[in-house]
Amino acid sequence: MNKEMVEVKDLTKVFSAGNVAVNSISFSVLENQIFGILGPNGSGKTTTLRMLTTILSPTSGSVKVENLDYLKDQQKIRLSIGYVPQKDALYQNLTAYENVDIFFAAYPYSSNRKDRIEKVLKEVDLLDVRNVLVRRLSGGMAKRLSIAAAIVHKPKVIFFDEVTMGLDPVARDNIWSLVRRLKESATVIMSTHYMDEAQRLCDDLIIMAEGSIIARGKPEEITKEFNARDLQEVITTIAKEHNV
Amino acid sequence: MFKIAYYELKKLLRDTSWMVIFLLQPIILMFLLGLVAFYEPKDIHVGVFNKQENESSSEFLDEIKNEKIFNLEVFSKEGDLREAIEKNKLKSAVILDIEKGEYVSGSVEIIENSTVPEISARSKEKVAKIFEKKVADYARENVQSNIDSLINEKKSSFEKDREKSLSSLKDKIAVLSLPSPVADQLKQTIDDVTIEADFNSQDNTNVPKIELIETKNTSKNLKYFDIYASAIIVILIIMIALKLADTTITEERMTGTFERFFVTPYKKYHMILGKMIAFTAIDLVLAAIVLASMATLFDVSLGAYWLVFSIAFISALTAASLGLLISCVTYTIAESIQVSNLIFFSFLILTGLIFQPESMHPAIKSISAILPFTYLIQAMREINLLNLGFGEIWSKLAIASSFILIFLVGASLLLKRKAT
Numbered sequence: 188m189n190k191e192m193v194e195v196k197d198l199t200k201v202f203s204a205g206n207v208a209v210n211s212i213s214f215s216v217l218e219n220q221i222f223g224i225l226g227p228n229g230s231g232k233t234t235t236l237r238m239l240t241t242i243l244s245p246t247s248g249s250v251k252v253e254n255l256d257y258l259k260d261q262q263k264i265r266l267s268i269g270y271v272p273q274k275d276a277l278y279q280n281l282t283a284y285e286n287v288d289i290f291f292a293a294y295p296y297s298s299n300r301k302d303r304i305e306k307v308l309k310e311v312d313l314l315d316v317r318n319v320l321v322r323r324l325s326g327g328m329a330k331r332l333s334i335a336a337a338i339v340h341k342p343k344v345i346f347f348d349e350v351t352m353g354l355d356p357v358a359r360d361n362i363w364s365l366v367r368r369l370k371e372s373a374t375v376i377m378s379t380h381y382m383d384e385a386q387r388l389c390d391d392l393i394i395m396a397e398g399s400i401i402a403r404g405k406p407e408e409i410t411k412e413f414n415a416r417d418l419q420e421v422i423t424t425i426a427k428e429h430n431v
Numbered sequence: 432m433f434k435i436a437y438y439e440l441k442k443l444l445r446d447t448s449w450m451v452i453f454l455l456q457p458i459i460l461m462f463l464l465g466l467v468a469f470y471e472p473k474d475i476h477v478g479v480f481n482k483q484e485n486e487s488s489s490e491f492l493d494e495i496k497n498e499k500i501f502n503l504e505v506f507s508k509e510g511d512l513r514e515a516i517e518k519n520k521l522k523s524a525v526i527l528d529i530e531k532g533e534y535v536s537g538s539v540e541i542i543e544n545s546t547v548p549e550i551s552a553r554s555k556e557k558v559a560k561i562f563e564k565k566v567a568d569y570a571r572e573n574v575q576s577n578i579d580s581l582i583n584e585k586k587s588s589f590e591k592d593r594e595k596s597l598s599s600l601k602d603k604i605a606v607l608s609l610p611s612p613v614a615d616q617l618k619q620t621i622d623d624v625t626i627e628a629d630f631n632s633q634d635n636t637n638v639p640k641i642e643l644i645e646t647k648n649t650s651k652n653l654k655y656f657d658i659y660a661s662a663i664i665v666i667l668i669i670m671i672a673l674k675l676a677d678t679t680i681t682e683e684r685m686t687g688t689f690e691r692f693f694v695t696p697y698k699k700y701h702m703i704l705g706k707m708i709a710f711t712a713i714d715l716v717l718a719a720i721v722l723a724s725m726a727t728l729f730d731v732s733l734g735a736y737w738l739v740f741s742i743a744f745i746s747a748l749t750a751a752s753l754g755l756l757i758s759c760v761t762y763t764i765a766e767s768i769q770v771s772n773l774i775f776f777s778f779l780i781l782t783g784l785i786f787q788p789e790s791m792h793p794a795i796k797s798i799s800a801i802l803p804f805t806y807l808i809q810a811m812r813e814i815n816l817l818n819l820g821f822g823e824i825w826s827k828l829a830i831a832s833s834f835i836l837i838f839l840v841g842a843s844l845l846l847k848r849k850a851t
Contacts, residue, residue, distance in 0.1 A: 240694045262696055270694035276687030280442040292434035293695035320445070336691070346694075 189217040191254075192344055192374040193239065198248035200234050200398075208234040210398035211248065216344075216391070221370050223385040223392030223406075224378040225418070227426045231398040232378040233273075233348060239376065240270045240346050252344055266294060269342035269373075273349045275329045277336070279322040283313050286321055287336050294340035304339060311335045311365060327358030334365060338373070345369060347377035351384060363388060382418040394421065396429040435697075435705025440712055453675070453713075457667055457721045458728075464663050465729040471655040474502040475554045478521040480512040481505070483537065487569065488529040491539070494561045495525065501554065516542050523554040534576070535569035563643070597621055649817050651732055660731040661811040662784045664739075665746045668721055669804060670775060672714055672747040676754025677771035678764050679706055680846070685764065700843045703755060707839060710755075714747030734814035738821060742814065745831050746807045752838035759846040778804050803834035 193216040200209040209231040216222040224232040237243040239250060241261050250257040252264045277286045287304045296303060308314045311331040321329060330350065338345060347366065351359045366388055369375055379385050385392055386406050394402040394409065402409045402425075406418055413421040443449060479495060481488050496503055506512040509526060516524040522544050529537040539562050543551040604617050651657075680702070683689035692702060722743055725731040733739050754771065761767040780786065781799040788796050799805055806827035813819040 242690060242693060265694060265696045268694065270691060272687045272690050274687035276691040278438070278442055278688060279686075280445040281438055285438060285441070289434060289438045290691065290695055293697040293701075 189219060191215045192218045192220075192252065193222075193376065194249075194251040194254075195235075195239070196249045198235065198238060198250060199246045200231075200238060200243065201246045207398050209238070209245075212393075212395070212398075212400050213248075214393055214400065214403060216374055216376055218374050219370055219372075220390045221366065221375040221377065221388050223389035224376065224395065225382070225385055225392055225422065226395035226401075227422060227429070229397075230395040232395050234398075235395070236346055236348050236376070236378050240268060241265055266340075267343045269337035269340070269345040271334050271337045271345065271347045271350050273352060275321075275333045277321045277329060277333060280320060282318050282320055283308060283324065283328075283332050283335075284317040286332060287339050290336045291339045296340065307335045307339045308332075310338075310368075312361075325358075327354055327361060330354060330358065330362060331365065334362070334369075338369065342373060344374045344376065347375065347379075349379055350377065351379070351381060359384070382422055386418050394425060396425050401425055401429075432701045432705045433708065435701060436708035436712075439706050439709035443709065443713065453671070453717075454720065456671055457717065458724050460667055461663075461721065461724040462728060464659075464667075465656055465725075465731075468656045468659050471500070472550055472553055473500045475500050475522045475550055476504065476520075477501045477554050477558075478504045478506050478512045478515050478524040480507075480509045480524075480526050482509065482526065482528040483530055485529065485531040487531045487535045487565075488527050488537075491527055491529060491561070491565050494565065495558065498557055498561070500557060513542075516544060519544065519546055522547055523551045523558075525558050534573040567641075651816065651818065653732055653816065654730075656729055657732040657816065660725060660729070661815045662782075662808045664721055664725055664743060665804065665808045665811050666779065666782075666784065668714075668717060668743055668746045669750040669778070669807075671717055672710070672750035673754045673757075673771055673775055675713060675717075676706070676710055676751045677757045678767045679755065680758040681761055681764050681767040684762060699846045703759070703839060703842050703846065706755060707752065710751040711748060714744060714751055717747050718743035732815055734818055735820065738814050738824070739811070742807055742811045742824075742828065745828055745835075746804070746811075748835050749803050749807070749831055749838070752835045752842070756838045756842040756845070759842040778802060781805065782808050784808065803831040806831050 195215065196213050197211045198209055198213070199207070199211050201207050212231075212235065224235060226232045234243065238245050238257075239252070241257065241264060245257070253267055255264050255267075257264065278289070281289065284304060287307065288300070291300060291304060305314060305317065308317050311334055313328060313332055313335065316324060316328065321332065324332065334350070350366075351362050354362065363384065366375055366377070377388070389406055391405055392403070392409070393400045402412060402421070404412070409421055410417060413424055415421045415424065477495075479492060481492055492505075495501065504515075504521070506515070512521075512524050512526065515521050524542040526540040526542070527537075528540070529535065539558070541555050541558050543555055545551075600621055601618055604614055604621075607614075609617070647653075680689065683692065683702075693699075718740060722733070722736075722740060726733060753774070757771050757774065758767055761770055781795065781802055782805045783799060788799055791799060810824040810827040810831075813824055
């Protein structure tokens with residue numbers, strides 16, 4: 188039995204205008220799982236991801252990553268997580284190597300940093316372009332570099348926020364392969380709009396609507412529960428039911 | 432933190448268009464500012480109408496004509512002159528109404544053009560100076576003439592009295608029936624008598640005058656641009672350094688690097704100080720470019736170089752830290768630029784460059800007195816124009832430097848991890 192890497196209990200986020208973005212959700216994610224957070228627009232998945240990555244503070248509830256409490260051990264949690272944002276979030280006037288280096292510098296690392304950066308660039312198939320400025324890389328390459336910057340410090344939990352959005356099918360396929368490889372050494376939590384992506388990659392997932400969890404389980408279990416052909420049909424049904 | 436500074440610097444230096452603008456901006460602006468304030472104002476178009484044609488008014492008119500700053504147009508009708516100034520065709524107008532009777536009297540009317548207050552005031556000042564001098568001369572002339580006529584009056588009355596007294600004395604001698612030789616001797620003696628009266632010294636009486644002596648509190652021979660150059664150096668550096676920093680964090684928010692940054696163990700102050708270190712390096716170059724342009728292009732009067740450079744550098748750092756603070760509390764680039772512009776122009780107004788503290792509302796005057804840029808401009812002026820040393824300006828530099836710290840601490844405290 189894999190250990191619990193992330194534990195979320197009654198997590199709630201209410202914004203200042205009184206808008207309840209996330210409404211008392213609870214779930215847990217096991218080690219070396221690919222865990223999906225799905226839902227139509229405005230369902231609260233990005234807010235949830237932001238709370239899990241320490242960017243946003245929850246209004247109430249608790250989050251534990253590797254048994255570390257969000258409120259007490261925020262800095263320790265940051266050491267063991269990696270985050271791949273929706274945007275590439277890279278410095279256009281720095282090279283591929285320099286982009287990884289600037290974020291890697293935030294983490295303690297006992298071995299040779301240069302070797303580690305080159306190794307991770309090789310893992311994402313960007314070693315040949317390590318000295319190329321980011322503004323000259325293709326969309327797929329930039330996304331892989333974004334992943335490299337998030338995994339260079341060997342995080343135990345990696346968060347992906349709609350990572351394949353806007354990529355062509357080949358680039359998406361490359362990212363999927365990479366995510367599958369990462370699963371061997373880390374736990375992956377991803378939010379996505381693409382149901383085929385969730386169907387193919389996720390071991391376990393939650394579907395959110397209006398800040399609450401509507402369904403939870405493996406993709407095939409959820410499909411069965413909703414008596415649908417695939418996850419796309421499930422989301423369509425949920426969107427209709429919640430008028431979103 | 433140093434890695435952030437290193438890469439921040441690299442990012443900036445790799446942006447070729449940014450580099451070109453950064454390097455050229457101070458030089459172009461300096462060049463323009465230097466040229467627009469190149470000469471002491473001259474060729475000021477002033478209209479004159481002389482109501483009374485007499486010696487005194489002609490003298491007055493000649494004095495105005497001799498003033499090099501005026502491009503004088505003499506009007507033959509008062510109405511034409513008034514119409515010209517009302518229609519903004521003259522920078523100012525002068526109407527001479529000087530009468531020369533027994534005394535010099537009359538008026539000199541100076542009409543200012545409200546659309547060009549500064550230049551109009553300058554010509555008014557010149558005319559007023561001529562006026563003051565001539566009026567003093569005329570006054571002395573009038574008093575002198577009074578004294579002269581009084582003396583003459585006294586003199587002639589005295590002469591009459593003396594003649595009268597002597598003739599009465601002679602008459603009295605005649606009735607005394609003195610022997611003829613004695614009487615003749617006495618009359619001769621009376622004729623020879625001269626009564627010493629020092630009218631001559633009174634003839635030379637001069638009315639004393641008070642002279643106006645104008646000097647400056649500096650031994651430096653200052654050019655017109657020198658007076659403005661010190662403030663321009665500080666303002667220009669502030670503007671460029673502020674613009675360099677005011678969107679730096681906002682851009683990170685927009686590109687998403689900000690969000691990624693704060694999922695790492697980096698702390699807020701790492702980002703602030705990392706960027707500040709990079710800006711410090713850039714600001715060193717900025718201060719050097721601005722001062723070199725000033726010294727080489729316009730041969731501006733500068734004080735001790737190390738002090739001038741220190742003030743320029745502190746100005747840049749203060750502005751950069753303020754820019755960082757603005758960038759920390761704003762969430763879009765448009766917002767950052769708006770706030771930065773507002774603050775820059777407010778400072779510009781409050782530093783005393785355009786409007787002097789003496790004309791300010793007491794509340795605004797107090798605000799002006801606590802702004803770091805006010806102190807920096809004052810310090811730069813004192814060093815460059817008055818040749819003062821570190822001993823006299825250190826407190827101003829200390830106040831401005833403390834603002835760097837205040838802005839940086841404020842930036843660290845107010846920076847929210849919120850993305851756009």
